[in-house]
Amino acid sequence: MMSKIQSLETLGKLSRKLKAKGKIVVHCHGTFDLMHPGHIRHFEAAKALGDALVVTVTADRFVKKGIGHPVFREQLRAESIAALTCVDYVCVDPHETSEEVIGIIKPDVYAKGGDYEGKENEQGHPTAREKTLVETHGGRMHFTHDPVTFSSTALLNDHFSSLPESVRAFLDGIRARYSGDDFAALFEKIQKLRVLVIGDAILDVYHYSTFLGRSVKEEIPRVRVLGSEMFLGGSLAVANTLAGFCSAVGVAAVLGRQNPAREKQHERFIRDHLKRNVTPKFFFRDDAPTIINERFVNNEPTIVDKTTKVNMRKYFGLYHINETPISKDLEVTWAKRLKKIASGYDVVIVTDYGLGMLTDTLIKTIARFPTFLAVNTQTNSMNYGFNLITKYPRADYVSISQPEMRLALHDKHSDVEHLAEKIAKAVHAKTVAVTLGALGVLVRDKSGITSIPALSTSVVDNIGAGDAFLALSALGV
Structure with missing residues (x-):
């Protein structure tokens, strides 16, 4: 299992060798803070698209999922993914966004969950930038779909939250009263x-x-x-x-x-x-x-x-x-x-x-x-x-x-x-x-x-x- 976990530099070399042999390299990227059935199905669907599946994991210092996250450290997250048969290689991404690793791995297929579909057409959205980079290097973006939707963040917040009950209740109240658009409008007003x-x-x-x-x-x-x-x-x-x-x-x-x-x-x-x-x-x-x-x-x-x-x-x-x-x-x-x-x-x-x-x-x-x-x-x-x-x-x-x-x-x-x-x-x-x-x-x-x-x-x-x-x-x- 540990042989699957490689540095980004090594992963880049492995990807080039695989592609030189005519193999199709598939790349998935994310935090994957709590391994759940949705992740496993996503990785299996991604592997079916090619010959080698490479997964890069967001480093702890760049996880922006809220207070107390990630719950599991980057090494544990990498090891959990490497334990899956369908995954060939894993790497902890030392960069803030996926853009650098896409440029190094240059995947033939960049696979994302179906909940991101449509975001690739929104100007300025990270998924749109990822799509542009993948296509620049000759690859394509693919969205996997599963009838049951899971969310690591939601599961962790519901069952493993490090926040006191009073804080969770307050944040739930804010979430119920205001939408993301409300906050965006407020920040736009503040900016002026x-x-x-x-x-x-x-x-x-x-x-x-x-x-x-x-x-x-x-x-x-x-x-x-x-x-x-x-x-x-x-x-x-x-x-x-x-x-x-x-x-x-x-x-x-x-x-x-x-x-x-x-x-x-x-x-x-x-x-x-x-x-x-x-x-x-x-x-x-x-x-x-x-x-x-x-x-x-x-x-x-x-x-x-x-x-x-x-x-x-x-x-x-x-x-x-x-x-x-x-x-x-x-x-x-x-x-x-x-x-x-x-x-x-x-x-x-x-x-x-x-x-x-x-x-x-x-x-x-x-x-x-x-x-x-x-x-x-x-x-x-x-x-x-x-x-x-x-x-x-x-x-x-x-x-x-x-x-x-x-x-x-x-x-x-x-x-x-x-x-x-x-x-x-x-x-x-x-x-x-x-x-x-x-x-x-x-x-x-x-x-x-x-x-x-x-x-x-x-x-x-x-x-x-x-x-x-x-x-x-x-x-x-």
Whole structure:
């Protein structure tokens, strides 16, 4: 059985040799996460079309069947298929799509299940691209048919789902209320929005480290730095997230000029790493550096559920920042410019990290914008107790974590629904989303209270999760 499983390179050579001998090579491709009778009948029908049946299996990292998939790892899926008598060779495809393997195997017949029939005529559909490639190499596409239709994804979701019952029920409700066309129309609408992000520009620097221990004489942890990376953070990261969904995104943020030579390098790094459809509108402070947040994090691998994961636990951090208020004259100048910039956008998203950019005057200016306004204020070690959502006189949409909401309202014990209502009234918001960590999100809007369970079953790193949620949820409100 193991001799049937070959590398893609070897499979390409075998295909050429078989075709040189006049043999007909048939190719099937897919995830095949749960072997069922439909797959077996499909492979048997495909083998009947030629002399040798080659099956390529989608690699784990490219399976896009939803949370918790694939259930079976690529090697197990390959071995299950290789165990079938009708299959001659199997390969795990190292590419994201089938297009590369088709070009290497160059099958005489490319067989797909009957549920794909008709898709080969839809412009832009993967099946249409596969058909074109197969015919380019002298082959043809064939659809196998079976009176009984099976679906690995449906079977796994129904009987082997890794999702909690609450999540499955929520997703079933969404599926019942909305069609694929509904979501396509929503994303098309979102793509046309012009969105402006306002907030502190932050450069996040990660120092990947291992813990050495503590000094005998000093209570100071010592770490060995193994490597470092810099990323766009703050409003810059939010803008890049939005750029994947909207055609036109702007970002208004503050950069420093305290050390001109160094700050030019930072500005160049920022401009180079912003996505092409993000237009930066920078404000400058001569008395401050561009904000840098350095984190020293654990980079040691751990084994969790037989899977190697990196523990990103933070040892300590450093801020490079000047948080003193800007002058009143500069504040007025920035307010006028910000008003002019915002006039060209449909949506304004404020990411307020409380690091100095958003003063009372600027907040009042933003609150008067006629555009849809989404706001998130974050509490951190620099602003604890001072950067509260209640300082905003208006927001159409508020995204806030439960601890930050309780801090803003000075209320440790009231239920979340009641506090969400109070936040809505305080800032005149139509919609308030309260993030609850592993418990998901509670949304308060004109229709009442909606609870959305957390869809993730495994958290790798929660840094930036609130920013990503703010960006995408604001577009859907």
